[in-house]
Amino acid sequence: xxxxxxxxxxxxxxxxxxxxxxxxxxxxxxxxxxxxxxxxxxxxxxxxxxxxxxxxxxxxxxxxxxxxxxxxxxxxxxxxxxxxxxxxxxxxxxxxxxxxxxxxxxxxxxxxxxxxxxxxxxxxxxxxxxxxxxxxxxxxxxxxxxxxxxxxxxxxxxxxxxxxxxxxxxxxxxxxxxxxxxxxxxxxxxxxxxxxxxxxxxxxxxxxxxxxxxxxxxxxxxxxxxxxxxxxxxxxxxxxxxxxxxxxxxxxxxxxxxxxxxxxxxxxxxxxxxxxxxxxxxxxxxxxxxxxxxxxxxxxxxxxxxxxxxxxxxxxxxxxxxxxxxxxxxxxxxxxxxxxxxxxxxxxxxxxxxxxxxxxxxxxxxxxxxxxxxxxxxxxxxxxxxxxxxxxxxxxxxxxxxxxxxxxxxxxxxxxxxxxxxxxxxxxxxxxxxxxxxxxxxxxxxxxxxxxxxxxxxxxxxxxxxxxxxxxxxxxxxxxxxxxxxxxxxxxxxxxxxxxxxxxxxxxxxxxxxxxxxx
Numbered sequence: 001x002x003x004x005x006x007x008x009x010x011x012x013x014x015x016x017x018x019x020x021x022x023x024x025x026x027x028x029x030x031x032x033x034x035x036x037x038x039x040x041x042x043x044x045x046x047x048x049x050x051x052x053x054x055x056x057x058x059x060x061x062x063x064x065x066x067x068x069x070x071x072x073x074x075x076x077x078x079x080x081x082x083x084x085x086x087x088x089x090x091x092x093x094x095x096x097x098x099x100x101x102x103x104x105x106x107x108x109x110x111x112x113x114x115x116x117x118x119x120x121x122x123x124x125x126x127x128x129x130x131x132x133x134x135x136x137x138x139x140x141x142x143x144x145x146x147x148x149x150x151x152x153x154x155x156x157x158x159x160x161x162x163x164x165x166x167x168x169x170x171x172x173x174x175x176x177x178x179x180x181x182x183x184x185x186x187x188x189x190x191x192x193x194x195x196x197x198x199x200x201x202x203x204x205x206x207x208x209x210x211x212x213x214x215x216x217x218x219x220x221x222x223x224x225x226x227x228x229x230x231x232x233x234x235x236x237x238x239x240x241x242x243x244x245x246x247x248x249x250x251x252x253x254x255x256x257x258x259x260x261x262x263x264x265x266x267x268x269x270x271x272x273x274x275x276x277x278x279x280x281x282x283x284x285x286x287x288x289x290x291x292x293x294x295x296x297x298x299x300x301x302x303x304x305x306x307x308x309x310x311x312x313x314x315x316x317x318x319x320x321x322x323x324x325x326x327x328x329x330x331x332x333x334x335x336x337x338x339x340x341x342x343x344x345x346x347x348x349x350x351x352x353x354x355x356x357x358x359x360x361x362x363x364x365x366x367x368x369x370x371x372x373x374x375x376x377x378x379x380x381x382x383x384x385x386x387x388x389x390x391x392x393x394x395x396x397x398x399x400x401x402x403x404x405x406x407x408x409x410x411x412x413x414x415x416x417x418x419x420x421x422x423x424x425x426x427x428x429x430x431x432x433x434x435x436x437x438x439x440x441x442x443x444x445x446x447x448x449x450x451x452x453x454x455x456x457x458x459x460x461x462x463x464x465x466x467x468x469x470x471x472x473x474x475x476x477x478x479x480x481x482x483x484x485x486x487x488x489x490x491x492x493x494x495x496x497x498x499x500x501x502x503x504x505x506x507x508x509x510x511x512x513x514x515x516x517x518x519x
Contacts, residue, residue, distance in 0.1 A: 004075065075227075437491070
């Protein structure tokens with residue numbers, strides 16, 4: 001038996017029952033006493049549906065209180081939460097279901113039909129059990145069932161027989177392969193991450209106010225912005241989605257102290273006319289990650305008295321492994337720090353030896369929060385984790401003082417609006433379009449989302465751009481769809497190994513691209 005990663009909620013329900021735990025969309029306020037009883041009721045509900053310790057349960061939907069309450073209830077039962085990207089197509093969702101094999105999936109009203117299509121069944125008009133589901137054996141429930149439990153007080157469920165290395169979450173992320181990999185978070189690795197940041201960042205303290213405006217489907221969602229702050233006794237402000245005007249107002253009126261996000265959030269907020277007069281003096285810890293933020297953005301926020309600190313991480317590292325120090329961020333805002341209390345970072349050559357200061361190499365990381373594995377993909381984990389060091393695929397340099405800076409990405413990942421996109425996944429879809437002979441997907445700058453995918457396609461005379469875009473729209477989530485398709489008459493260049501030189505092609509075609517950026 002072990003402590004569960006949700007035990008902090010019950011602790012603060014006893015110690016500070018009236019303290020706000022969650023404020024949703026600025027109006028719905030849930031204190032720790034209500035959060036504890038509501039999630040207990042959710043745990044009993046899961047138990048009644050047949051969920052048991054170790055079972056997987058999927059969640060898909062927009063940002064809602066029900067998503068959070070249902071997920072915490074499942075964790076209290078010792079089950080494994082599997083967040084599912086609410087922008088995925090049925091084909092993409094079906095792969096997640098087939099790989100994780102959840103007992104059932106909870107979906108909000110806006111995503112029930114899409115999830116039902118992924119399960120090759122019709123949308124449910126009632127709660128169904130796994131035995132009533134389609135051939136995949138996976139049930140489908142409505143998240144609205146969790147709303148009805150708000151005022152029930154059944155008491156906690158019987159404590160599950162769980163070990164510290166039992167899995168708490170499986171978070172899917174795209175790498176360079178065409179299929180997402182399920183990154184495992186155990187109770188132990190989750191505790192390690194919480195302790196790591198508690199030692200390093202004094203702003204993360206009981207009663208502090210944090211805001212979250214991005215999707216729940218990735219590591220920053222349930223893990224970093226709910227399990228972490230609620231274990232610490234913080235107050236989590238939680239929004240339906242990002243709106244620059246609303247978020248600015250929330251920062252000022254609610255005296256938010258902790259804010260993290262991707263560059264586009266900060267850029268859109270500083271573009272608002274309200275930014276000039278907004279009182280942001282309460283902010284203590286502000287971090288940015290995913291892609292490098294423009295210096296002009298950093299300066300604009302600094303002029304308001306807000307120091308933005310570059311952070312670095314990836315899902316496999318627990319979402320975050322280092323943050324630039326406040327002192328360093330003033331003179332070297334491009335740097336990401338030099339690790340934390342227990343996380344160690346190195347920059348290495350292909351032979352594994354350490355690079356000299358200023359010499360580019362691959363960033364590798366060792367620490368207690370690094371994932372212990374990929375779900376049902378031991379080969380991929382063995383390739384990434386070597387001799388106790390996780391190989392990130394990112395290129396970086398360190399200076400004489402040991403501070404790191406990201407230079408590039410070995411894996412050619414495209415990061416659009418904070419979402420990771422694997423070029424090979426898009427290439428696999430386009431390759432099936434009749435008339436396509438070769439395809440290379442590259443990244444291009446996007447003024448709104450940071451980066452966007454662009455497809456360079458060699459095909460026969462019958463191939464049209466519209467045909468390629470239509471297939472992508474059918475098979476891929478919106479943020480993965482190419483912003484433009486460039487049709488070429490000559491075959492793509494190849495290296496001696498037979499591989500397509502993605503970076504060389506990007507350099508050759510980028511200047512001529514006209515991105516169809518969505519507003």
